Amino acid sequence: MKPFTKMTGVVATMDRANVDTDQIIPKQFLKRIERTGFGKFLFFDWRYLDNHDLNPKFELNRPEFSGASILVTRRNFGCGSSREHAVWALTDYGFQVILAPTFADIFFNNCFNNGALPIALSEDEIETIFQKVEQNEGYQLTIDLEKQEISGDGGLSFSFEVDPFRRHCLLNGLDKISLTLEQEEKILAYEKAHDPSL
Amino acid sequence: MNISPDGESHSTISKPKEDASQTTECSQPKTMCQKIWENHVVHAPEGEQTLLYIDLHLIHEVTSPQAFEGLRLAGRTVRRPDKTIATPDHNVPTTDRSLPIIDQIAKQQIETLRQNCKEFGVRIFDLDDIRQGIVHIIGPELGLTLPGMTIVCGDSHTATHGAFGSIAFGIGTSEVEHVLATQTLPQFYPKTFELGIEGELSPGVTAKDLVLYLIGQIGTAGGTGYIFEYTGSVIRSLSMEERMTVCNMSIEAGARAGLIAPDQVTYDYIRGREFAPENFDEAVAQWKKLPTDVGATYDRSEKFFAEDIAPQITWGTNPGQVVDVNAKIPSPGDYSDEVDQKSAAQSLEYMGLSAGSSWQEVEVDRVFIGSCTNARIEDLRAAAAVVKGYKISSNVQAMVVPGSGQVKKEAEEEGLDNIFQEAGLEWREPGCSMCLAMNPDKLEAGERCASTSNRNFEGRQGRGGRTHLVSPATAAAAAISGHFVDVREWNYK
Numbered sequence: 001m002k003p004f005t006k007m008t009g010v011v012a013t014m015d016r017a018n019v020d021t022d023q024i025i026p027k028q029f030l031k032r033i034e035r036t037g038f039g040k041f042l043f044f045d046w047r048y049l050d051n052h053d054l055n056p057k058f059e060l061n062r063p064e065f066s067g068a069s070i071l072v073t074r075r076n077f078g079c080g081s082s083r084e085h086a087v088w089a090l091t092d093y094g095f096q097v098i099l100a101p102t103f104a105d106i107f108f109n110n111c112f113n114n115g116a117l118p119i120a121l122s123e124d125e126i127e128t129i130f131q132k133v134e135q136n137e138g139y140q141l142t143i144d145l146e147k148q149e150i151s152g153d154g155g156l157s158f159s160f161e162v163d164p165f166r167r168h169c170l171l172n173g174l175d176k177i178s179l180t181l182e183q184e185e186k187i188l189a190y191e192k193a194h195d196p197s198l
Numbered sequence: 199m200n201i202s203p204d205g206e207s208h209s210t211i212s213k214p215k216e217d218a219s220q221t222t223e224c225s226q227p228k229t230m231c232q233k234i235w236e237n238h239v240v241h242a243p244e245g246e247q248t249l250l251y252i253d254l255h256l257i258h259e260v261t262s263p264q265a266f267e268g269l270r271l272a273g274r275t276v277r278r279p280d281k282t283i284a285t286p287d288h289n290v291p292t293t294d295r296s297l298p299i300i301d302q303i304a305k306q307q308i309e310t311l312r313q314n315c316k317e318f319g320v321r322i323f324d325l326d327d328i329r330q331g332i333v334h335i336i337g338p339e340l341g342l343t344l345p346g347m348t349i350v351c352g353d354s355h356t357a358t359h360g361a362f363g364s365i366a367f368g369i370g371t372s373e374v375e376h377v378l379a380t381q382t383l384p385q386f387y388p389k390t391f392e393l394g395i396e397g398e399l400s401p402g403v404t405a406k407d408l409v410l411y412l413i414g415q416i417g418t419a420g421g422t423g424y425i426f427e428y429t430g431s432v433i434r435s436l437s438m439e440e441r442m443t444v445c446n447m448s449i450e451a452g453a454r455a456g457l458i459a460p461d462q463v464t465y466d467y468i469r470g471r472e473f474a475p476e477n478f479d480e481a482v483a484q485w486k487k488l489p490t491d492v493g494a495t496y497d498r499s500e501k502f503f504a505e506d507i508a509p510q511i512t513w514g515t516n517p518g519q520v521v522d523v524n525a526k527i528p529s530p531g532d533y534s535d536e537v538d539q540k541s542a543a544q545s546l547e548y549m550g551l552s553a554g555s556s557w558q559e560v561e562v563d564r565v566f567i568g569s570c571t572n573a574r575i576e577d578l579r580a581a582a583a584v585v586k587g588y589k590i591s592s593n594v595q596a597m598v599v600p601g602s603g604q605v606k607k608e609a610e611e612e613g614l615d616n617i618f619q620e621a622g623l624e625w626r627e628p629g630c631s632m633c634l635a636m637n638p639d640k641l642e643a644g645e646r647c648a649s650t651s652n653r654n655f656e657g658r659q660g661r662g663g664r665t666h667l668v669s670p671a672t673a674a675a676a677a678i679s680g681h682f683v684d685v686r687e688w689n690y691k
């Protein structure tokens with residue numbers, strides 16, 4: 001996994017609460033057996049019209065959000081299905097950071113396993129970012145995971161917290177399976193203790 | 199099992215000791231969750247996630263191919279194929295199994311599951327096996343799901359298995375790969391949330407209505423960061439199948455897992471099933487130690503009363519947007535919170551509903567009876583009892599999709615298939631079907647569906663489709679009436 005340390009990018013806003021993973025990546029795209037190439041299907045039902053033209057009313061299709069790598073949205077983002085395809089679609093589209101007041105559990109976990117950073121901020125902080133983006137076309141934020149700080153033009157500065165272990169894994173791009181396999185002796189000991197037939 | 203997505207630090211949560219033997223017989227009373235957790239700790243390094251052993255890993259065709267590919271690329275194997283079980287369910291056709299699968303991409307995904315199982319030595323219950331079915335229905339049905347276990351699956355409705363007193367939760371594909379490779383998963387100790395339901399459910403009010411009511415009360419994210427434990431006299435009175443319906447929808451309130459303490463109902467259900475323990479009485483003696491001790495505390499507890507619960511219908515586009523069958527469809531102004539108001543307005547518009555109208559005015563086009571929430575034999579019996587002697591409304595198309603090959607067989611032995619077909623409902627082969635509409639069973643844009651499934655998200659059952667989550671009895675009554683009705687007043691024939 002690629003390490004995540006610090007990034008600066010254009011912010012796109014999506015003024016919706018409870019965005020579920022069925023919206024992030026609709027089921028008809030879950031039949032693929034690869035991890036890649038999901039970006040073009042991100043938010044498919046909202047993003048495209050029936051004739052497959054871009055839906056001009058959909059937030060992410062606003063021209064100023066082109067090339068955005070930070071998504072700001074409302075509470076309980078990523079609820080519903082456990083499909084990791086949702087994270088694959090977001091990262092393949094170009095999002096590396098998602099800011100929201102709260103996230104659903106499974107989605108939150110899936111982000112870290114793919115080098116994406118979900119950050120929970122207060123409702124007020126999220127609202128401030130929404131306003132900054134509305135007032136400043138092409139508004140950018142810098143996300144510093146090392147310092148756990150978010151900063152942007154106009155004196156915007158918020159701190160955030162990420163669990164220390166997850167932060168360590170992201171900063172160093174660590175592969176969790178390799179880390180666990182270092183505990184092979186303990187796994188084996190557990191198995192022997194619980195299944196004497198081994 | 200995170201505790202950080204809601205912004206809270208997990209450092210405030212008390213963490214069980216790594217070695218359960220360090221605690222003595224007269225130690226602090228424990229919750230069931232804590233006991234199961236402690237029994238599965240492989241390694242608990244300070245300040246990191248605890249490495250938990252996984253007893254049962256269920257896999258299906260949609261969330262596993264990339265995990266197997268990951269193993270292949272890293273030159274890894276499946277550590278414990280004997281603790282791994284596969285079945286295709288999500289995108290299998292529910293029509294004649296003797297015909298080839300028309301959808302080539304779906305066909306390839308099912309074929310990939312077969313190949314992966316063969317290559318890595320994993321047991322699969324394939325389409326030609328009567329034991330095939332929705333993964334959360336076959337686990338319990340085969341006696342694979344047992345009290346005290348840790349169970350995972352790349353599917354959020356894995357919470358279903360918590361009905362047996364096991365910690366069961368959905369995981370992403372990276373975690374599927376992790377479990378395949380190591381039989382363990384790093385996890386944070388969860389917060390616990392007791393939902394106590396006292397009293398007695400009225401006739402016509404089902405386990406589905408109960409869980410929809412609970413989700414409505416605590417909200418679609420009310421359980422985020424928690425494991426639920428359902429307690430109280432109502433839970434004790436439920437059958438195993440009803441308990442599974444309740445636990446199944448824990449995730450719709452944001453909780454990754456929902457537990458119910460095992461009791462005689464549980465033991466009686468498991469006894470004699472294909473994979474049930476051979477030394478059954480010894481196993482029961484162990485299971486009896488699992489329930490939460492008197493005096494143990496939860497991070498949060500709420501009480502609910504069965505008398506307050508009527509048949510439920512969702513009106514919006516998340517399962518928390520739900521009301522009683524006799525309530526009016528709400529208006530955005532009924533909510534005090536600005537975000538909730540906006541969500542309600544968006545939902546009403548998508549659903550094509552007017553605030554203030556009654557459910558009897560809402561006509562349905564389609565009825566779906568199925569899914570891991572409500573496709574067990576008791577669900578089908580409840581639906582069949584309603585439709586018996588009636589014909590479905592001429593404007594309605596309705597289908598019944600049993601949850602597994604064994605459920606289908608049992609239903610046919612009881613003649614339920616004939617009751618459904620005589621009433622005009624289609625009788626299908628087992629699978630997830632129109633719960634998520636990956637296979638050809640789906641809604642057309644604008645179609646309104648009374649569905650016994652678990653999610654009413656926009657487009658879940660087909661782009662532009664409008665889903666109302668209900669119990670099997672309410673769905674069946676809507677199929678006959680052509681609109682929603684209060685099934686408590688149904689004239690059974």
